[in-house]
Amino acid sequence: MSQPEVKSESVGTVVVAGSANLAIAAAKLFAGLISGSASMLSEAAHSVADTTTEVLLFLALRRGARPADARHPFGYGKESYVWAFFAALFTFVAGAGFAITHGITTILVHEHSGNYLVSYVVLAVSFAIESVSLARAARQVHRESRRWRTTPWRYLRLTADTTLKAVFLEDSAALIGLLLAGAGVGLSELTGDELWDGVASVLIGVLLLAVAATLAYTNLSLLVGRAVPERLRREMELSLAGLPEVNRIDTLFTMQLGPMDILVAAKVDFRDDATGAAIEATADEAERRLRERYPEIRYLFLDPTGALPAPEHRAGREPEPPAGDGTVDPGL
Template structure:
């Protein structure tokens, strides 16, 4: 009896009642000492009672195993059914007797995953295939069979070719419809008009020999080439994301606009400057300018028409984004339409400059004015190209969304009951009206625990606590509910991300990291 009492009072469970144990043990120890005496059979003196008690307590105190994060540990790793069948070559019937666990799915709006313990799957695989070597041999065998199967599928592919062609035609029709809307419609209109202008201006230049007319012809040619490049960028940017490009091709519009700006600068402005300098060094008398003025007048009307189309599209976009027109253009929210607008604006001004300089050269009889007009048009093209290159370079580097929009998102997150604070916020405009939002969030542990307790039967939970008698039972209790709380944390983060995307459709990618 004395030994049982000593063991109880030396255990961790009795530490909260240490005073009661001391009062209870003291007379027992005294009685025990009187029975045995203060000395052993060999005459040696026993240690004091306090030392005996301390020694007993120290001897029976328990210690739980600590977690060593430096070691590899796969005992609790999970394997999905697909991986169990692909990596371990198990059949669905082989998995029926294994322990199943429901885990939260990593995919948005997907049901929970059914997973198995990795050690159970490996044990079953060894049972089925005999050894790891047998499993590897089966893998090699199936790879060879799969290769033969792929070769035999060539006939089946030819049968399905008609169906694939019809499906592709349907997708292309939808894509064309999307391209022809908005910025795609603006770019295609500009391509047609600038192509016609280039043809007519080239004929006028060959007929008159005017340097200003040559600069305008080169201007229209560069605009046509650049807008074809913009059309390719729009076509590429609407492609769906794939494993090689998980965030899609949204930035292709900025890439094509950047290349377009570089082309305008070196090809358009460069040739205009070259021809203007050549005209200054070797002036030639102009001839037959009647048709040149007529073509410039038609070009002014057509360029003005495409300018108005681009202007109206940008105006609608600015209204949709709740921005001023100037801010919308400066931030290059729609880079393709921006380029068309700026190029057409430069074209309208260039046609005006060319007509004025050709008129002065004819009226005063001095061809130097015509060469000066070519230099002015080149400078105009260079200025537009510099702005296009700068605005698209800033967008490609990774530009933040407007401050007010980011503050609105931050405010909505901070108003959530589970979030105490947010830090290190990065909201990046990825193009095509797609935003990526990243933030570090400080989760309120108390509210998270309350949310978990709302799903539990408190009376049953209390009964579980009252039945805890050993350290092992306490550890099992904590592991069970601790794992459930971690799962709830992931579910709450998913809820916050989903609500954020619903309120802000432009936010397609949300990365919330828990501090």
């Protein structure tokens, strides 16, 4: 899959999720105002927060995709994490804050107009629409996990595409929130006690807090400058070390410059008899080999370095015997 296709698919996923959340937010707000249900109003706030989040994520994709220029030679990829971080904060403040506050108020005041039917209808329709949005995000997660040869859960946990991660987590939280709201409304109708509606609202707020905290932490880590997952770094190192003119790779650094941009820098010990032309050819082959496997690598820097002293001559230490057969398990 080429890089532009990946970005376009993420944009489509965000647009579908945003459109769904906008329609659902209006329906939930109507149901909440008619029924007076705290959990329905919390779900309306949830959908409003999700809609605003999708707008910020769309902005993140557009701003982060701008090409590099003289002032930003590595591009604007990290700006996408800034907007995605703002989106997580908005979910934290607007969605979770309202749901918890309104739920506690309902527990204390116990107000409800008594019109439950409209709540059930809106919850059922919302569940169907959210399921469609989540299914699209889930399909993209499965495709990407196969491309990176890992499990969907591991891909979702480690991916630098925080827009896809946000949509998947928010849609999953939305479905759970709808179930909580339905349980709260149903128990309140059965028992005649609005305590259950308020408790459901508080639980929806806690759910939003968990999602917001997860997304905020992920984006903050990427803003600071996160490396690619260790398994991928080792695969890159083994690929470079396998080149004919290379003795070993002394150091290999990686960094996510954006959702689809990776920087790779390595100190390479070339063979002593390697000519300048051979080193240039090896560098070209290294770039071709890595980018063929990982199209997201935007920048590759190889720094020829001299041979390091033998281990027994460094710091007066005795050489250590090799562990095992020297192979690397790429699944770790």
